[in-house]
Amino acid sequence: MNIKTYNAISHTGLDYLKEHGYQINADKPADGILLRSQDLHHETIPNSVKAVVRAGAGFNNIPVDDLSKRGIPVFNTPGGNANAVKELTVAALIMAARPIIGAIDFSKEVRGGDVSLRTESNKGGYRGTELYEKTLGVIGLGNVGSKVANIALSFGMKVIGYDPGLSANTAWRVDRHITHAKSVEEVLKESDYVTVHIPYTEKNHHFIDADKLAMMKDNAALINFSRGSIVDDEAAVAALNADKLRMFITDFSNDVLFDSDKVIITPHIGGSTVEAEDTSALMAAKQLDDYLTTGNIVNSVNYPDINEPFTSKYRLGVLHNNVPNMIGQITKVVGELNLNIEELSNRAVGDYAYTLLALNQLPKGQEENIVDNLAAIENVLNVELYQNPDLNKEK
Numbered sequence: 001m002n003i004k005t006y007n008a009i010s011h012t013g014l015d016y017l018k019e020h021g022y023q024i025n026a027d028k029p030a031d032g033i034l035l036r037s038q039d040l041h042h043e044t045i046p047n048s049v050k051a052v053v054r055a056g057a058g059f060n061n062i063p064v065d066d067l068s069k070r071g072i073p074v075f076n077t078p079g080g081n082a083n084a085v086k087e088l089t090v091a092a093l094i095m096a097a098r099p100i101i102g103a104i105d106f107s108k109e110v111r112g113g114d115v116s117l118r119t120e121s122n123k124g125g126y127r128g129t130e131l132y133e134k135t136l137g138v139i140g141l142g143n144v145g146s147k148v149a150n151i152a153l154s155f156g157m158k159v160i161g162y163d164p165g166l167s168a169n170t171a172w173r174v175d176r177h178i179t180h181a182k183s184v185e186e187v188l189k190e191s192d193y194v195t196v197h198i199p200y201t202e203k204n205h206h207f208i209d210a211d212k213l214a215m216m217k218d219n220a221a222l223i224n225f226s227r228g229s230i231v232d233d234e235a236a237v238a239a240l241n242a243d244k245l246r247m248f249i250t251d252f253s254n255d256v257l258f259d260s261d262k263v264i265i266t267p268h269i270g271g272s273t274v275e276a277e278d279t280s281a282l283m284a285a286k287q288l289d290d291y292l293t294t295g296n297i298v299n300s301v302n303y304p305d306i307n308e309p310f311t312s313k314y315r316l317g318v319l320h321n322n323v324p325n326m327i328g329q330i331t332k333v334v335g336e337l338n339l340n341i342e343e344l345s346n347r348a349v350g351d352y353a354y355t356l357l358a359l360n361q362l363p364k365g366q367e368e369n370i371v372d373n374l375a376a377i378e379n380v381l382n383v384e385l386y387q388n389p390d391l392n393k394e395k
């Protein structure tokens, strides 16, 4: 099978795929796409593609709705780069408290003569504040936000978190000393530092806008390592110019930010560490291989996860709309071909559902029939047949 890649994907992921028999960017139709931040919204994704995997957390660069309708699962690698973002957020917090960049620039300027005298006599301009006993507001307590919140406690900060959609999976990772706010207003009003760790969605567009900035404590600092459009940058600049906001640190460049010396911009490097790139690429490669060879879905953002050991000779993965009577119709098609179902798993999430059928018999010549007949059912979006190589050696 052939995998098309975009962006610099760590060799850990690419090596894994090659070791498992895949070709990378071969001159033939792609079975899967593996990418990072490349914007796929305006690319044509060929029908040969069965899965799209984002080595990273945010998937707003992928046309998920279109792919869902085509029965193509989209995956991400939750948590794979969370520690990297946490550590850079800590750097941002410290840069928001201490004028490190200005102090470094100043040190470089004082060449010649009695350097130590001049640096010592001018260092008063680079006095900062401490994070200790200040309040940090963390918006979004997922993989990144929970880590940021926890580490801030060890600085002696008071931490208030806000995440109305906190999953059970992540909730237990949040230290019990973190206060859970009932509203974002509560976080904004009380925090000296606010850091945002939420995904970009239509609903989260300009989540931090002029109204929210107005609710913030005077002189607070804002940190955005999520996505550019989550903060209304123009409103942030206006708040900085009005001396409402003290500082804005963002990982997302925007022309409107360049003129303010109270802004620090990094070029979307939150997840750019060797470790995070390796971990995310390997997770992505494993998830892609698992889906393409067994039909198991792990960490999909548009289809439900089904992860079962492949113990039968064949499997059929049926991706369909989440509407009534699908299982009845699917099992009827299999029954009409006089085939026996060994196991059946079905799960739904939102508008979409996945049914994975395990079979031990599939006479030669029936492969196409069963796939075509299942694909012909109304509301079925895609069907894939998987053969277990360990149990089909004689074929």
Ligand SMILES: NC(=O)C1=CN([C@@H]2O[C@H](COP(=O)(O)OP(=O)(O)OC[C@H]3O[C@@H](n4cnc5c(N)ncnc54)[C@H](O)[C@@H]3O)[C@@H](O)[C@H]2O)C=CC1
Pocket: 056, 057, 058, 059, 078, 079, 081, 082, 085, 139, 140, 141, 142, 143, 144, 145, 162, 163, 164, 165, 166, 167, 170, 197, 198, 199, 200, 204, 207, 225, 226, 227, 251, 268, 269, 270, 271, 272
């Ligand atoms: N700068 C960079 O290089 C990186 C940026 N990111 C960005 O950070 C985002 C978060 O990453 P993770 O923590 O790994 O994702 P995650 O999915 O683990 O956590 C996101 C959390 O945000 C919460 N949330 C969503 N909308 C919210 C809202 N309006 N208010 C409060 N909470 C809300 C969700 O319930 C979820 O718990 C990603 O979606 C991505 O856009 C992630 C990694 C690297």
Ligand SMILES: O=C(O)C(=O)COP(=O)(O)O
Pocket: 036, 037, 055, 056, 057, 058, 059, 081, 268, 269, 270, 271, 272
């Ligand atoms: O994981 C994410 O959401 C990121 O923003 C990281 O992006 P990248 O893979 O470094 O281009």
